[in-house]
Amino acid sequence: MKKILLSALLLAPACAGAKGFELQGKLDLFGGQYFFQNQNGAFNGYGVLDAQLAKSQSSSSGYFISLRSMYTGFKQVNELAGGGTLFQQSLDNSLGFKWIRRYEGGYSFKPRVGIKSQLFRETKDEKWGKGLYDLTRYEAGLTLERKTRLGLSTPWIYQFSWDVYYNRYTRFKTLASQYGQELAAPNPGSRTLDTVTNQFSYDSEFDLPNFVRLDLFAAVSLVGYQDQKVINADGNYLSSMRSDSYQALNVGLSKRYNDIDFLGGVRPVMSVRLGLANNFSNQSHLDTDPAHLRFTRAYYDYWEERLSPGAQFTFIDSGLIARLNYEFAIRRYTGRLAQKSDGAYSRDKLGQYSGSFTAEAAYPLFRHIDIKLQGTWANSSSNNHYEQVYRYNYYSSMYFAGLEWRF
Amino acid sequence: MKSIYFFTVLFLAAQTASASAPREIVLVPEGAVEARQGAASAWAPVQGRTRLAEGSEIRTGKNSKAAVFFSDGSTFLLGNSSIFAVEDTSKKKAGFSLKVGRLKAIVSGYFASRFQVRTPAAVCAVRGTEFDIEVGKDGATGMNVTEGLVEVNDSKGAMAVVSSEEKIKIGMDGMSRPEGISLNDERAGEAARPMAVRQETARERTRTMLEELRNRELKANESQLGKDSIDAFGRRVRLEEYLLRPSDSEFKLLFLSRREESHRLDWGHLIERFNSKIPDDINEVGKVIDSMYFSATAPTNWMKYFEVYMTNTVDSIKETIDFTAPVAINFAGYGAGTRYYPGSIDYRQILSGPGVAVAAGAGSLTNTGLTSLAADERVQFRQIQDYNTTTAGQFTFTQKVVNASGILNDMYQVTLNQASLADVGAGGTATLYNAAIDPEALTPAYSNYPSGPGKADFLAYSLYADGSSVSSRKLLVSNEGDILNIGGSANSNTFLKEGSFNLELVLGSSLFQGRNIDILFAPEILTQKKDATTTADSFAIN
Numbered sequence: 001m002k003k004i005l006l007s008a009l010l011l012a013p014a015c016a017g018a019k020g021f022e023l024q025g026k027l028d029l030f031g032g033q034y035f036f037q038n039q040n041g042a043f044n045g046y047g048v049l050d051a052q053l054a055k056s057q058s059s060s061s062g063y064f065i066s067l068r069s070m071y072t073g074f075k076q077v078n079e080l081a082g083g084g085t086l087f088q089q090s091l092d093n094s095l096g097f098k099w100i101r102r103y104e105g106g107y108s109f110k111p112r113v114g115i116k117s118q119l120f121r122e123t124k125d126e127k128w129g130k131g132l133y134d135l136t137r138y139e140a141g142l143t144l145e146r147k148t149r150l151g152l153s154t155p156w157i158y159q160f161s162w163d164v165y166y167n168r169y170t171r172f173k174t175l176a177s178q179y180g181q182e183l184a185a186p187n188p189g190s191r192t193l194d195t196v197t198n199q200f201s202y203d204s205e206f207d208l209p210n211f212v213r214l215d216l217f218a219a220v221s222l223v224g225y226q227d228q229k230v231i232n233a234d235g236n237y238l239s240s241m242r243s244d245s246y247q248a249l250n251v252g253l254s255k256r257y258n259d260i261d262f263l264g265g266v267r268p269v270m271s272v273r274l275g276l277a278n279n280f281s282n283q284s285h286l287d288t289d290p291a292h293l294r295f296t297r298a299y300y301d302y303w304e305e306r307l308s309p310g311a312q313f314t315f316i317d318s319g320l321i322a323r324l325n326y327e328f329a330i331r332r333y334t335g336r337l338a339q340k341s342d343g344a345y346s347r348d349k350l351g352q353y354s355g356s357f358t359a360e361a362a363y364p365l366f367r368h369i370d371i372k373l374q375g376t377w378a379n380s381s382s383n384n385h386y387e388q389v390y391r392y393n394y395y396s397s398m399y400f401a402g403l404e405w406r407f
Numbered sequence: 408m409k410s411i412y413f414f415t416v417l418f419l420a421a422q423t424a425s426a427s428a429p430r431e432i433v434l435v436p437e438g439a440v441e442a443r444q445g446a447a448s449a450w451a452p453v454q455g456r457t458r459l460a461e462g463s464e465i466r467t468g469k470n471s472k473a474a475v476f477f478s479d480g481s482t483f484l485l486g487n488s489s490i491f492a493v494e495d496t497s498k499k500k501a502g503f504s505l506k507v508g509r510l511k512a513i514v515s516g517y518f519a520s521r522f523q524v525r526t527p528a529a530v531c532a533v534r535g536t537e538f539d540i541e542v543g544k545d546g547a548t549g550m551n552v553t554e555g556l557v558e559v560n561d562s563k564g565a566m567a568v569v570s571s572e573e574k575i576k577i578g579m580d581g582m583s584r585p586e587g588i589s590l591n592d593e594r595a596g597e598a599a600r601p602m603a604v605r606q607e608t609a610r611e612r613t614r615t616m617l618e619e620l621r622n623r624e625l626k627a628n629e630s631q632l633g634k635d636s637i638d639a640f641g642r643r644v645r646l647e648e649y650l651l652r653p654s655d656s657e658f659k660l661l662f663l664s665r666r667e668e669s670h671r672l673d674w675g676h677l678i679e680r681f682n683s684k685i686p687d688d689i690n691e692v693g694k695v696i697d698s699m700y701f702s703a704t705a706p707t708n709w710m711k712y713f714e715v716y717m718t719n720t721v722d723s724i725k726e727t728i729d730f731t732a733p734v735a736i737n738f739a740g741y742g743a744g745t746r747y748y749p750g751s752i753d754y755r756q757i758l759s760g761p762g763v764a765v766a767a768g769a770g771s772l773t774n775t776g777l778t779s780l781a782a783d784e785r786v787q788f789r790q791i792q793d794y795n796t797t798t799a800g801q802f803t804f805t806q807k808v809v810n811a812s813g814i815l816n817d818m819y820q821v822t823l824n825q826a827s828l829a830d831v832g833a834g835g836t837a838t839l840y841n842a843a844i845d846p847e848a849l850t851p852a853y854s855n856y857p858s859g860p861g862k863a864d865f866l867a868y869s870l871y872a873d874g875s876s877v878s879s880r881k882l883l884v885s886n887e888g889d890i891l892n893i894g895g896s897a898n899s900n901t902f903l904k905e906g907s908f909n910l911e912l913v914l915g916s917s918l919f920q921g922r923n924i925d926i927l928f929a930p931e932i933l934t935q936k937k938d939a940t941t942t943a944d945s946f947a948i949n
């Protein structure tokens with residue numbers, strides 16, 4: 001996989017030079033650091049190459065190959081924090097191909113295929129390619145698009161998509177499946193994290209007058225666990241497999257306001273995004289902690305609300321762009337009970353509240369090169385105070401600084 | 408002549424220019440192009456690059472054209488027979504007019520955002536990057552947007568945003584509905600042009616993000632369920648626990664610790680066997696256990712047998728506790744009345760493995776109270792607490808350890824009259840003590856604190872009369888594998904407290920031939936064991 005991606009990367013400029021090919025993308029090179037409570041992660045690098053190589057055969061058809069390669073030498077606040085590790089290095093490589101076929105009347109048909117490899121080093125004893133959660137994802141999708149108008153005033157693009165993802169955790173097998181027979185352990189399945197997801201989504205974008213943009217995204221995902229057996233109250237694993245249904249609805253609104261006559265002109269863009277999601281699962285959970293034995297149905301079911309206001313200010317004279325974003329999220333589990341600090345179950349359903357604030361500045365050093373600085377502060381709180389194995393109440397932060405080159 | 412007014416705004420400053428770029432406007436003519444400084448000036452031919460100032464007007468001849476370049480990279484291309492004017496270049500806006508002719512605008516920088524051209528017929532605001540516009544002699548205007556968005560207001564007050572590959576006609580009587588450009592039209596863009604690819608990539612990333620979040624969630628759940636941790640030595644430990652119900656009066660917990668890179672599996676089990684059927688609802692089992700200690704009424708069910716077994720797949724330590732039925736006991740010495748408490752509690756520590764098999768006393772049943780023992784097993788330690796069996800109406804507490812021959816022998820015995828305040832206050836009466844085999848007397852000085860004081864790292868080590876030893880190292884470690892800082896020095900009670908740390912137990916013995924057993928598990932197992940083995944002279948009644 002790595003060799004294929006490397007070859008694709010090396011060949012990309014050559015292909016771009018070939019007739020009809022266009023190469024575009026960006027390269028980010030940053031250094032940064034992650035903080036969890038009062039612990040400091042080591043300073044390390046972060047690099048992203050994001051490129052698309054496109055060829056149009058006509059106004060009706062064309063295709064593009066997308067490549068994304070990312071190395072993260074430090075953890076970021078949007079990654080697993082409560083139970084994760086301070087030390088983390090990850091290497092993501094993905095390769096995709098999409099064909100675009102357009103028809104009169106604003107209709108388009110866009111099939112795609114792709115593959116993604118994610119490698120992790122999360123502990124001092126893990127080597128590249130040996131991470132417990134190393135993941136390979138195979139994906140394919142079909143998109144039907146219509147470009148039309150909503151009345152006289154508003155261009156409207158909507159898409160119906162069907163995406164299929166097969167996630168294979170290459171090194172993850174349950175211990176019971178490896179040693180269960182000799183220990184007389186029950187059989188929960190072997191590759192319990194491997195999933196096939198069928199995702200059906202609808203996406204609408206409206207460019208309203210007065211510099212207002214509205215987008216709407218709705219998705220239903222049916223997640224089939226390939227080898228995770230459903231557990232019952234006796235601790236027995238049934239022959240039926242875990243199956244989840246995940247629903248998401250996101251609405252985003254942004255508006256550009258008139259320039260403010262300050263420091264040579266400041267152009268503000270305000271935005272707000274609202275997200276609703278829930279998950280239903282047929283899987284239950286049996287807490288085998290001897291002092292708190294408990295069987296919980298609907299353990300994985302939850303509702304989540306997410307609100308994210310943001311602002312972007314472009315300083316016209318200097319070209320400096322400043323972005324501020326806050327995100328607040330509430331997740332309420334419908335079956336899972338909160339635990340007291342000693343592990344005893346309370347009567348309240350578990351709730352998780354998280355907030356994060358991001359400040360980012362980008363300053364153009366040259367026409368295609370920006371210097372960027374970003375800081376994020378996040379906190380999480382919960383009515384679950386049992387933190388023997390996972391932190392529900394914490395704060396974390398990160399920063400990075402570096403250069404972005406767009407080509 | 409009618410004019411069209413434009414406000415060109417770069418909605419997203421995607422391509423910024425140098426911070427100190429001057430606001431220059433430069434005209435490059437091709438063919439017969441004339442310019443004048445203002446309406447009052449005379450037209451004069453333009454030769455070569457010419458800087459345009461506010462008030463400048465340009466007109467192109469029949470077979471001529473011109474380009475207008477802006478310092479931010481934006482460009483206007485004027486077609487033949489066009490009249491174009493620079494009306495305003497103030498800080499707040501940059502105004503232009505196209506009175507007649509054709510203009511193609513490629514807007515790419517911050518400067519373009521304040522362009523403005525006025526007409527009584529319509530107002531247009533450009534939010535995108537590329538469009539062309541044609542104004543006829545009658546003032547009728549046609550516009551095609553190649554890429555981006557243009558906001559158009561007509562003289563009737565109607566407003567429309569025109570997007571990529573759309574065209575619109577604006578007359579004095581208002582605008583028509585924008586229409587898509589046919590794919591056969593030469594003005595249609597390419598299917599995989601850069602902007603379209605960028606937008607498509609962004610939409611795809613939004614859809615894929617859901618899958619990314621779900622995968623992140625899977626990983627978080629593994630942690631929340633305690634299946635993935637880091638030990639005190641920086642090694643990832645995968646943990647799995649399973650509940651088994653061998654019979655309706657028994658359950659078994661199986662716990663596994665796997666360290667992939669060390670190629671080692673340590674595992675163990677906890678067995679709790681009850682006198683009669685336990686509830687199907689596993690949530691109720693805790694109440695059964697609670698009811699067997701100090702309940703005011705006779706419990707209907709109680710635990711008969713408790714076993715914790717831990718192994719590195721070669722060596723093992725098994726701790727077993729046998730209980731007899733709770734009986735009514737007068738606890739007046741503790742300020743309580745009659746309470747029910749197990750009639751006897753019999754604890755054994757049993758070692759096994761190839762090193763044990765060749766040790767003295769292996770397989771010996773002497774003083775073990777057992778009827779069978781494997782050839783590679785040895786009971787190292789036994790503690791019995793009984794009521795009314797050894798001493799009438801009192802508790803008797805007896806400890807047995809291996810002697811120099813590896814055989815269990817009595818080491819210590821105490822009786823306690825639980826009904827007597829004085830006897831309870833004195834901690835009972837010692838009736839036997841054999842210092843020659845007492846590990847406390849035999850064990851040389853050593854440090855209990857491998858990580859130093861102030862750390863939750865406690866080593867207990869016992870040397871027995873036959874030269875064998877057993878050690879138990881307990882550590883509280885964070886998810887990162889950091890050892891918990893504590894006030895003062897650790898002791899065995901440190902590991903029974905509530906907290907947000909994992910318990911790592913490293914068991915060793917001279918009989919394990921250099922190997923050890925290293926398991927992370929729920930500290931409640933220790934708590935239950937302690938509850939069951941608390942000696943008669945120190946228990947508290949809740």
